[in-house]
Amino acid sequence: MVNSGCRPKKRVSAWHSFVRSLHMDFLLYALLIPGLIYFTVFKYAPMYGVIIGFKDYNIVSGLDNANWLGFGIFRDLFQRAAFQRAFMNNIIISFLKILWGFPMPIILSLLINEVRSRAYKKYVQTTVILPHFISWFIIYGMLYALCNLSTGAIPQVLKSINETFGVRIDIVNYLAQKETFLNVLIISYLWQSSGYGTIVYLAAITGIDQQLYEAAMIDGAGKPRQMWHVTLPCLRPTIIIMLIFRVGSIMNAGFDQIFAMSNSLVISVADIIDTYVYRIGMEEAKFSLATAAGLFKSVIGLVLVLGTNWIAKKVDPESGIM
Amino acid sequence: MKKLLSLLLALLLCLSAMSVVSAEDGPHTITFMLSGDNTVTDENLVLSEIRQRTGINLVVNYISSGDYQTKINTLIAANTLPDIFSISGQTALDLRDAGKLTDMRPYLEEYGPHILASYEEGELEELLINEGDAVYGLNDRSGLVINTFLIRKDWLEKVGLDNPTSVDELYEVMRAFTFDDPDGNGEDDTYGYVAAIKAPNTWEHVFSAFGIPFNVLNLLEDGTVTTYMKNPRYLECIEFLRTLYSEGILDPDFATMTQMESFERFWNGKVGMFNWNSVGSMRNWYPGRYVFEVPEQPGDLFARIEIVDDETGEICGGKKPYADLSSYCAVIAKSCEHPEDAIRLLDYLYYTPEGGDLVFLGVEDVMYRWIDKENGLYERIGEYADDVTHRAAGGYVYSAGRGGWTVDNSSVRTYNAFARESQQEEMAVARDWPYIPVILDAYTEYGTQLNAIEMEALANLIVTTGDVEAEYAEYIARWENEGGLQYEAEATQWWADNR
Numbered sequence: 115m116v117n118s119g120c121r122p123k124k125r126v127s128a129w130h131s132f133v134r135s136l137h138m139d140f141l142l143y144a145l146l147i148p149g150l151i152y153f154t155v156f157k158y159a160p161m162y163g164v165i166i167g168f169k170d171y172n173i174v175s176g177l178d179n180a181n182w183l184g185f186g187i188f189r190d191l192f193q194r195a196a197f198q199r200a201f202m203n204n205i206i207i208s209f210l211k212i213l214w215g216f217p218m219p220i221i222l223s224l225l226i227n228e229v230r231s232r233a234y235k236k237y238v239q240t241t242v243i244l245p246h247f248i249s250w251f252i253i254y255g256m257l258y259a260l261c262n263l264s265t266g267a268i269p270q271v272l273k274s275i276n277e278t279f280g281v282r283i284d285i286v287n288y289l290a291q292k293e294t295f296l297n298v299l300i301i302s303y304l305w306q307s308s309g310y311g312t313i314v315y316l317a318a319i320t321g322i323d324q325q326l327y328e329a330a331m332i333d334g335a336g337k338p339r340q341m342w343h344v345t346l347p348c349l350r351p352t353i354i355i356m357l358i359f360r361v362g363s364i365m366n367a368g369f370d371q372i373f374a375m376s377n378s379l380v381i382s383v384a385d386i387i388d389t390y391v392y393r394i395g396m397e398e399a400k401f402s403l404a405t406a407a408g409l410f411k412s413v414i415g416l417v418l419v420l421g422t423n424w425i426a427k428k429v430d431p432e433s434g435i436m
Numbered sequence: 437m438k439k440l441l442s443l444l445l446a447l448l449l450c451l452s453a454m455s456v457v458s459a460e461d462g463p464h465t466i467t468f469m470l471s472g473d474n475t476v477t478d479e480n481l482v483l484s485e486i487r488q489r490t491g492i493n494l495v496v497n498y499i500s501s502g503d504y505q506t507k508i509n510t511l512i513a514a515n516t517l518p519d520i521f522s523i524s525g526q527t528a529l530d531l532r533d534a535g536k537l538t539d540m541r542p543y544l545e546e547y548g549p550h551i552l553a554s555y556e557e558g559e560l561e562e563l564l565i566n567e568g569d570a571v572y573g574l575n576d577r578s579g580l581v582i583n584t585f586l587i588r589k590d591w592l593e594k595v596g597l598d599n600p601t602s603v604d605e606l607y608e609v610m611r612a613f614t615f616d617d618p619d620g621n622g623e624d625d626t627y628g629y630v631a632a633i634k635a636p637n638t639w640e641h642v643f644s645a646f647g648i649p650f651n652v653l654n655l656l657e658d659g660t661v662t663t664y665m666k667n668p669r670y671l672e673c674i675e676f677l678r679t680l681y682s683e684g685i686l687d688p689d690f691a692t693m694t695q696m697e698s699f700e701r702f703w704n705g706k707v708g709m710f711n712w713n714s715v716g717s718m719r720n721w722y723p724g725r726y727v728f729e730v731p732e733q734p735g736d737l738f739a740r741i742e743i744v745d746d747e748t749g750e751i752c753g754g755k756k757p758y759a760d761l762s763s764y765c766a767v768i769a770k771s772c773e774h775p776e777d778a779i780r781l782l783d784y785l786y787y788t789p790e791g792g793d794l795v796f797l798g799v800e801d802v803m804y805r806w807i808d809k810e811n812g813l814y815e816r817i818g819e820y821a822d823d824v825t826h827r828a829a830g831g832y833v834y835s836a837g838r839g840g841w842t843v844d845n846s847s848v849r850t851y852n853a854f855a856r857e858s859q860q861e862e863m864a865v866a867r868d869w870p871y872i873p874v875i876l877d878a879y880t881e882y883g884t885q886l887n888a889i890e891m892e893a894l895a896n897l898i899v900t901t902g903d904v905e906a907e908y909a910e911y912i913a914r915w916e917n918e919g920g921l922q923y924e925a926e927a928t929q930w931w932a933d934n935r
Contacts, residue, residue, distance in 0.1 A: 173513040174530035195918060196885055263688045264627075264706075290691045290899075378633045378895035379691040381888070396506040398884045399527060401513070 167405035180402075187406045197407065200390040203383060204411075207367040210300050216360055218304055219311025220353065224341055226312060227319050239316070242309025253302055254374040261288045261298075295380040303371060311356075318352040319345060354426045362419035365411040387411050464774040465493040466781055467518040469511075470836055471504035473696075474827040482830025485799050489791075490784055492777050496834065519772035520782065522836070523573075524764045526880040528565050531767070532572045538768040538775045539570040547779040550787035554842045564874060565765055573765030574782065576836070578845045582862045583754040584714040585641035585741040591618035591708035592739075599739050603645050603676065606743060607685075613708045614685045619728075628685040630707040633895050635695035638711045644752040645743040646673040649869035651890070652755060653927055661870045661927040663915060665890055671908060674897045681898050691895045703727060709741065714858035719851060720832075724823050735854035740861060753865030758873075766841070785834070786841045789849070796846035798831035812850040870935070876926040882919025889915045 126134075136143055167187055169180035191197050222242060229235040245253075260267050269285045276283055288294040326344045335343060369388035376384035387407055395404025423436060476498055486494050497518060499507050511517050512527065523531065531537050544552050551574060560566055565573035587599060587609070595612035598605075610628025612618065618626055631638040636651045643650035646669045654664045664670065680686035687693070687701065702710040702717070703725040710717060718734040731737055743752045768778045784791040797804045803820040807813040820826045827833050835846065851859065893911035900907055916924075 172530060173509055174527065174534045174536065195914060196888075258692065262692065287689060287692065290689070377691045378891045379899065381892055382896075393884060393888075396509060399505075399509045 164405060164409050166401055167409045169402060171402045171405075173399055173401060183402075187402045188410065191403055191406050191410070196385070197387075197390060199382065200385045200387050204365060204367045204386040204388075206383075207296070207299065207372075207386060208364045210296065211303055211367065212360055212364065214300055215304060215307060215311075216357065218308040220315055220349070222308055223312040223315035223319060224345060226316060227345070228337060228341075239309075239312070242312065244309070245306045246310035248306065250306075250370040250374040253306060253371075257289060257298065257302060257375070263287050289375065290377060290379045292380055292383050295375075295383060299371065299375065299384070302375075303368065306371075314352060314356065315349060318349055322348045350430070351432065354430065358419060358422045358426060361422040362415050364418055365415050463487070463491050463493045464777045465495055466520065466772070466774065466778050467495045467497060468781070469497040469499060469504075469508070469518040469521040470834060471499050471501045471522070472833055472836075473501050474833045475824070476830055476833045477828050480828065480830035481799050481802065482794060482834060485794060486781075486785065486834075489794070490781055492781050494781060498833065517769040517771055519774075519778050520766060520768055522576075522764050522766050526875050528573065528765065528767065529875070532565055532567070536770050537572045538770050538772060538778075539572060540574075540768060540775070540779055541569055541571045543776050543779045544571065547776045548783040548787070550783050551779070554787050562873075563765060565767070573767045574841060575765045576841045577843050578841055578847065580757045580843065581713045581715055582757055582859060582866055583637050583640050583712060584717075584858050584862045585711045585743075585754075586709060586714065586717050586738045587741050588618075588708040589737060589739050594618045594620060600741060601744050602746060603743060606642075606645065606741070607676070607679070610680065610685045610709070611683070614683075618708055619705055625706065627687045627701070627707045628709075629680055630687045630698055630701040630710065631690050632693045632695060632698040633691050633891055634693070635698045635712075636891075637713070638698055639894075640754055641711050641741065641743065641752065642677070643673055644754065644867050645745065646670075646676070647745055647748065647752070648673060649755050649867050651887075652869045653872065655870045655931070659928065659932060660924065661872075661931045662924040663886065663890060663920065665893060665912060665915060671905065674894075674904065674908070677898045678904070686898075690898075699725075714740075714855050714862070715847065715851065718855045718858065722852075724821070733854065734852065735857075738854070740858055742865065751865040753862050753867050756863075756866035756868045756871075758871040766836070786836065786845075789846070792835070792842070792846035795830075796832060796835040797850070798826060798829060803829060803831055814850060870927070870931050872927060872930055874930065876923060876930065878919055878923035878926045882923060885918050886915060886920050886923060889918060889920075 166177065166180075168182060168184055169177065170183050170187075171177055171180040226235060226238055226242075229238060258266070261269070263269050263285065266287070268288070272283050272285045275281065276285075286294065288298050322345065326348070327340055330340045330344050365387065367386040367388065369386070369392070372384050372386055372389055373392065376389065388411075391404045391407045394400045394407075483494065483496065486492075508521060508523060509527070512531065517536070540548065560571055560574075561568075563573060563575055589599075591613055592599060592609070595609070595616045595618050597609050597612055600606040600609045612628075613626060614628040615624075617623070629642070631642070640650045643664070646667075648654065648664050648667045648669060650664055652664065653661050654667045655661055656666065656668070660666075677686060681688065687707070689697075693701075699712070699716075699721070701707045702712075703721055705726075705728045718738060722734050723730045723732075744750070745752050766782060768775055772778050785795050786792065793800070797814060798816075798820060800806070802817070803826060804814050804816045807815055815821075816826060816831075820829065820831065889911060893908070893915075897904055897908060897911070
């Protein structure tokens with residue numbers, strides 16, 4: 115017996131292991147405390163409020179006196195045509211935002227990374243990140259100034275072109291046409307958010323081992339090949355994590371943006387779950403319906419996060435968030 | 437060191453306790469939540485004057501109109517109501533039933549004599565919120581202002597046309613105002629008609645010209661009380677608006693422009709006819725906001741449009757206003773520690789001429805002076821002649837319900853001659869509609885959604901290039917399926933039982 119002289123290894127329970135680790139890395143765990151408090155107070159504790167979605171809640175009589183309705187509110191919600199429309203719009207807008215909005219920061223990061231001059235690189239970085247800090251209401255003001263037919267810059271330019279060259283370009287208010295509104299929505303979204311999205315990718319690019327590029331150069335790879343065979347593969351884990359986060363928030367189609375930009379002419383393509391929830395919750399005080407809609411949205415988000423994570427793990431066991 | 441810190445802490449606690457005691461000794465504080473869209477400084481001349489005259493430390497929470505309902509809903513849910521606020525609909529009744537409102541009756545005789553005097557016998561009891569002898573709310577009766585359709589006489593003269601009296605003539609004038617350079621600046625920069633989805637009143641008289649009371653319940657021939665979309669002449673009016681839109685006569689930004697931008701079109705001289713209340717156009721905006729030169733008397737610049745309905749021969753006036761019995765009313769929270777002061781404050785500010793003048797015009801001899809008080813003639817003085825400065829100093833902004841909640845309020849007493857005449861003449865031809873002074877269950881449940889469908893239909897039917905009738909039928913079906921049929925049934929029943 116090979117191990118006959120050895121004493122059996124003492125089994126350490128998970129609790130003891132945790133306590134020992136706590137003792138050893140006390141300061142690191144201490145750093146975790148503010149985050150834990152934040153999530154407990156502002157994220158987990160309010161989850162009790164989802165009960166409103168199952169009760170006939172009235173803001174005056176309060177939660178305790180509300181009758182239990184179970185899934186009755188959800189049935190009422192799903193039957194409402196306005197909710198069905200908001201749900202479909204939500205999916206369409208989110209899908210378009212992912213389709214266009216997800217690759218854009220990656221492309222932008224790759225391009226910025228290739229800028230030689232450090233000063234110019236900083237300038238470009240700052241310029242593309244700045245729009246993120248502009249409120250959607252300000253952006254809408256800018257778009258309105260560009261697109262309105264009375265004094266807007268774009269219609270005035272088109273008018274001048276029509277008059278000067280004798281052509282007949284249709285002059286429309288892009289913010290007030292169902293056919294063009296989604297384009298404006300997506301383009302303004304890209305303008306506002308793509309630059310900010312580059313922060314993560316540029317940080318990841320900085321961490322790539324330079325020897326990989328040197329080796330690629332020795333093998334005769336030019337800049338495009340280095341980008342394709344070195345930068346992008348090294349960015350893959352970051353891209354997957356960002357994709358999981360993005361898919362998880364697929365139901366967040368952008369309340370601020372749509373609330374600021376929609377109007378009666380485009381509401382049929384612009385109304386999303388969040389704007390619907392705002393209307394019925396905050397304006398009509400139907401908090402049960404609003405909570406049910408919000409909860410439905412969150413459950414879908416959770417399923418999508420878990421699903422994407424599972425797929426990512428299957429493709430690459432090293433990636434994913436858990 | 438620890439002892440010193442402990443002593444210091446104890447001292448601080450004592451000082452803060454003393455400050456609480458001394459605050460209790462001073463004037464009582466009353467918090468008042470008001471809505472409006474003016475820019476006012478937190479501490480200002482009018483507020484100081486109110487505090488001085490009433491001996492009450494009034495603290496105003498001024499919320500923009502669009503956010504008011506959201507804010508009040510949040511405060512109700514959090515159980516942190518201000519002392520005085522306005523509330524409407526079923527929520528008001530729920531608050532009353534939950535015992536969260538003060539019964540003002542025991543205090544009215546002593547602290548609200550002017551309030552009592554302003555109501556006829558039995559009038560207070562008619563208010564939906566008041567039960568039996570108890571008074572939980574006071575309604576705003578100052579809003580009985582009717583809208584008028586104004587036209588610029590100088591533009592009519594320039595294009596060589598008369599004030600229109602039929603729909604056809606209205607179209608001709610609108611067309612001329614768009615294409616015949618009525619302002620004479622040589623540029624194609626005017627519109628015949630400006631209306632905005634966000635400013636419903638701007639549509640009122642055009643719909644009225646087709647026999648439709650706009651944005652309210654309509655009574656159909658078979659006795660059904662329903663949405664104005666179901667008025668048999670709705671599509672006729674839509675066709676008229678479609679013509680205006682397709683020919684470039686209607687400002688094409690009607691779906692995106694704000695209410696304020698629609699006003700600006702008028703006072704910036706970009707449109708020659710406008711549908712709003714005459715008090716705004718001829719008094720509040722006059723002459724300060726108009727960027728073009730205006731004569732001293734608004735009557736020399738503007739005339740009222742009176743369209744005669746081709747079918748019925750009646751003059752198509754604005755929508756008849758009703759004293760609101762079921763909607764917004766001022767209430768005092770049960771949590772108010774000094775209800776007697778709250779009532780005294782309301783009584784002074786909104787039911788006495790001095791208080792009304794203070795909140796509407798400002799501080800006398802500082803912000804304005806009377807020229808002929810008997811006839812309501814006054815002038816604003818110094819920097820307060822400017823609207824923005826006047827409102828920043830508290831003028832007008834606290835005049836919840838334009839100068840008071842009484843019928844004879846400061847605003848009415850200071851009408852200029854033309855505004856007064858316009859109001860009287862328009863009221864005489866006002867278009868009646870089935871006003872229902874109770875809160876219908878279906879309206880509470882579906883009202884906002886139904887209204888959103890009506891506005892969406894209006895905007896889209898004007899611009900659509902598809903089959904208008906088919907799209908109209910779709911909107912009607914949506915309206916009916918989203919709770920409209922229930923609302924229609926309840927409204928029709930109530931009207932049949934109570935009209």
